[in-house]
Amino acid sequence: APSVGFCQPWNFILIKDSAVRQRVRESFVRERERSISMLDGNERRQKQYVSLKLEGILESAINICVTYDPTRFGPFVLGRTSIEETGVYSVACAIQNLWLAARAEGVGVGWVSILANEDLEKILALPPHVKPVAYLCLGYVSEFAEKPDLERTGWLPRMDLADVVCYEQWGVYRLESWSALSTAMGKMSEGKREDNM
Incomplete structure (x- = not known):
């Protein structure tokens, strides 16, 4: 994967042990309950949340915790001196490439983000300076869904491309000098809306 300054700040902890995975799942259960309480009285949304498949910690073939080590190759990393977060972004690139x-x-990947990093740090015996970035569950699947589960179940809609691309500066969603591109993106979005009707 690409990394800023070729710092390669990632580690991949492969987890098969069922006892370790059970402890991670217990963290998930605690955090899920905490998340449900944040929906404060919205019973419909709480029921929808509980019905979602949000983890495969015990049933997946393997779990992988991807971590970030900001100390790798010392304090001076080419390109990270101005934007410190580029180290974590580099780890995100590695996760995307793995995915x-x-x-x-033909291997499915699920990112379990409903976990307490403090729990992962203890369970996986991470050094204090190493931080978990992603906890992934991997395994062969019989099929890949056409749409992500959260879109399919109506948790959130897929945003149109035309609503997330700005021209020259933030908030400019249409600019005459870019009209051919913005028109094409609008047609692409309309076509997708028609296909979904």
């Missing part, structure tokens, strides 16, 4: 490679091989 795409897995999908190409």
Whole structure:
């Protein structure tokens, strides 16, 4: 994966042990309950949340915790001196590459983000300076859904491309000098809306 300053700040902890996975799942259950309480009285949304498949910690073939080590190669990393977060962004690039490679091989990936990092740090015996970025569940699947589950179940809608691309500066969603591109994106979005009707 690409990384800023070729710092390669990632580690991949492979987890098969059922006892370790059970402890991680217990963290998930605690955090899920905490999340449900944040929906404060919205019973419909709480029921929808509980019905979602949000983890596969115990049933997946393997779990992987991807971590970030900001100390790798010392305090001076080319390109990270101005924007410190680029180290974490580099880890995100590695996660995306892993995900795409897995999908190409017919392996499903689920990112479990409903976990307490403090729990992961203890369970996986991480050094104090190493931080968990992603907890992934991987395994072969019989099929890949056409739409992500959260879109399919109506948790959130998919945003149109025309609503997330700005021209020259923030908030400019249409600019005459870019009219051919913005028109094409609008047509692409309209076509997708028609296909979904």
